[in-house]
Amino acid sequence: MKRWKKGITAGVLLGTLGLLAACGGGDKASAKNGGDSGDTTLTVTTWNYDTTPEFNKLFRAFEEKNPGVKVEAVDIASDDYDTKLTTMLSSGDTTDILTMKNLLSYSTYALRDQLVDLTDHIDGLETEPAKESYEMYEIDGKNYAQPYRTDFWVLYYNKKMFDEAGLEYPNNLTWEEYEALAKQLSKPDEQIYGAYQHTWRSTLQAISAAQNDKNLAKPDYKFLVDDYKRMLRMQDEKAQMDFGTAKSTNVTYQSQFENEKAAMMYMGTWYMGALLTNLDEGKTDVEWGIAEIPQKEKGEAIKTFGSPTAFAINKNSKQQELAQKFLDFCSGEEGAEILAGVGVVPSYRTDEINKLYFGREGMPTDEVSQKAFDPEKIAIEFPIDENGPAIDKILQEEHELILVGDVTPEKAVGEMKKRVEQEIE
DSSP states (O other): OOOEEEOOHHHHHHTTTTGGGGOOOOOOSOOOBGGGOEEEEEEEEEEEGGHHHHHHHHHHHHHSSTEEEEOOOOOOOGGGGGHHHHHHTTTTTOOSEEOOHHHHHHHHHTTTTTTTOOOHHHHHHOGGGGGGHHHHTTETTTTTTTEEEEEEEEEEHHHHHHHHHHHOOOOBBHHHHHHHHHHOOOBBBBBBBEOOOOOOGGGTTHHHHHTOOTTTTTTOOOHHHHHHHHHHHHHHTTSSSSSHHHHTTTOHHHHHHEEEEEEEEEEEHHHHHHHHHHHHHHSSSOEEEOOOEEEETTTOOOOOEEEEEEEEEEEOOOOOHHHHHHHHHHHHHHHHHHHTTTTTSSSSSOOOHHHHHHHSOOOSSSSSHHTTTOOOEEEEEEEOTTTTTHHHHHHHHHHHHHHHTOOOOOHHHHHHHHHHHHOOO
């Protein structure tokens, strides 16, 4: 895979060290006992364990390879994950392995000295197939996590709905073509829409930043105006569900796509694994495919956004040696084969892994899908910055105000700039 646009500025991050509390180190020698069974229990933080298939697959495979070891999930609701994990670590929690859900929180834990420095160990590993993902975790030349999964955004579409409308499947669409297709495919009287755009600000802001070569941590947001106008227009034309309804009724993107309420939806590649699992279990029978995410101009290099996911070792872990063994397993070739087998994109990518990924039963294998799986540029969802959490909150608030009609896009981007500048100062 290609061309992550690196967004980390380590020198800026180090300015926050004086404000961050450090936690103590762990003891590698001792291990927890897994109750009466006599197994050694390795604990790992997860989110939405039951609906995130790769966790169970990786845990069970590691147990099988290491008799006498039991891997136990410390499961946290997805929306509460970073808040809960921050609280756990600040109170000295000893959970062995911490799943890094995003780069923003990862940098905070690393600079608080809450994660084991893995730099020397990683230097001795074969990381070339995951080189770009590893680079995302570097802070001043050091690395505190090992990426196992790398997600980026593609366009999902419902083949049956396109067939019924007599329309060709999407392929290298512009945003104008996407909007026109959504209008043709919508049946608002039946609450069926040509497109569904989820409520996260990233569904507009991160895509726009990637395709305009912009940095969301920098207070210049005029480039967002045209994209917000398109989304508002599509809502008014009932080409997609309006933001207010989706937000107030807690609509899930899975239900919209899998219940055939939306013909198109752009979402991360992580959704493929969950979608395939639901198809296997008979929870949906949607006929689906993927295409490149729409672009600003016809035929230009495909630009999208995404983020890797990694495992890190808690400095308070009492069994760091075993934890390191788990990280190596999940982030290397063996873990990549398991992830590809359940439709999850591994960070460790080779031609053989890619073939295995698309060889999974139910995975689309057409040429357009293959092209969507290999975009020319994947920009980081949100660049790491010392003011990141505060900026993220500002951008989300203004995003919601635009989409419920309280402010115009022009006024909102001005407020974004003003508020972010004040936060930085």
